[in-house]
Amino acid sequence: MILDAPIATGNTAEIYLHEGKLVKLFKAFLPDTAAEYEANKQRYAYSCGLPVPYVFEVTKINGIQAIIMEFVPGITIGSIILDDMAKAKQLMNLSVDVQLKIHAIDINASGIELMTDKLHRQILSASTLNERQKYSLIEKLYSMQYEKRLCHGDYHVHNLILRGNTVTIIDWVDSIAGDTIADAYRTYLLYSQYSMELSDLYLRLYCEKSGLSHESIFAWEPIIAGARLSENINPAEANRLLEIVKKYYSL
Numbered sequence: 001m002i003l004d005a006p007i008a009t010g011n012t013a014e015i016y017l018h019e020g021k022l023v024k025l026f027k028a029f030l031p032d033t034a035a036e037y038e039a040n041k042q043r044y045a046y047s048c049g050l051p052v053p054y055v056f057e058v059t060k061i062n063g064i065q066a067i068i069m070e071f072v073p074g075i076t077i078g079s080i081i082l083d084d085m086a087k088a089k090q091l092m093n094l095s096v097d098v099q100l101k102i103h104a105i106d107i108n109a110s111g112i113e114l115m116t117d118k119l120h121r122q123i124l125s126a127s128t129l130n131e132r133q134k135y136s137l138i139e140k141l142y143s144m145q146y147e148k149r150l151c152h153g154d155y156h157v158h159n160l161i162l163r164g165n166t167v168t169i170i171d172w173v174d175s176i177a178g179d180t181i182a183d184a185y186r187t188y189l190l191y192s193q194y195s196m197e198l199s200d201l202y203l204r205l206y207c208e209k210s211g212l213s214h215e216s217i218f219a220w221e222p223i224i225a226g227a228r229l230s231e232n233i234n235p236a237e238a239n240r241l242l243e244i245v246k247k248y249y250s251l
Contacts, residue, residue: 001061022071035065040111042172048105051168074163095157096205098167103180105150115178122227136249137226146179155187185220222248
């Protein structure tokens with residue numbers, strides 16, 4: 001297979017358009033199971049009836065692992081909002097409706113990672129947390145009670161493609177079986193890094209539509225902030241997250 005120039009490049013993969021299909025070519029430093037692992041999550045979401053690109057196959061192209069999937073034309077909701085903030089309320093409203101459809105799905109697939117396991121691993125690997133902070137966060141993590149539901153794990157408007165009135169959800173690699181309230185807080189946290197206006201709008205709409213309180217969502221604040229410190233984030237965001245943790249655990 002001969003590919004043209006990539007249409008998008010990320011930290012872990014390059015995206016190509018080839019013969020009407022999308023090719024996600026993974027970078028060499030990733031484990032050999034990365035493509036199959038992500039594809040299985042996307043297949044599961046698709047099997048639940050969610051608007052997700054269909055996965056045709058997992059293969060290797062010139063020795064590099066790849067996923068070949070359905071190409072969904074359109075523009076991300078995030079791009080539309082960046083171009084015209086006047087549309088933010090309407091489109092954020094739509095995005096919350098889609099997220100609630102994800103959150104309505106009970107997990108019955110053993111191949112989906114548990115949120116508790118993932119957060120535990122992330123907290124332990126966050127180098128900016130000291131041992132007492134890690135212990136306190138993990139203790140709080142295991143005190144949280146919830147039903148296992150499908151969570152996207154990285155839900156925001158740049159992972160939603162809009163075409164007409166149809167929304168397609170992309171980038172399922174971080175999807176997990178966990179607490180939908182924690183997933184909502186992570187979405188809020190991601191928005192708050194860039195725009196408090198958008199994060200507050202999201203929180204208000206999510207609470208109105210789900211019937212949840214701000215307090216119940218913020219119960220996950222130190223855990224999700226602490227876990228995100230293990231990710232590839234800029235120093236300013238790392239400092240902000242550490243301050244959130246210290247607000248609860250100044251140890």
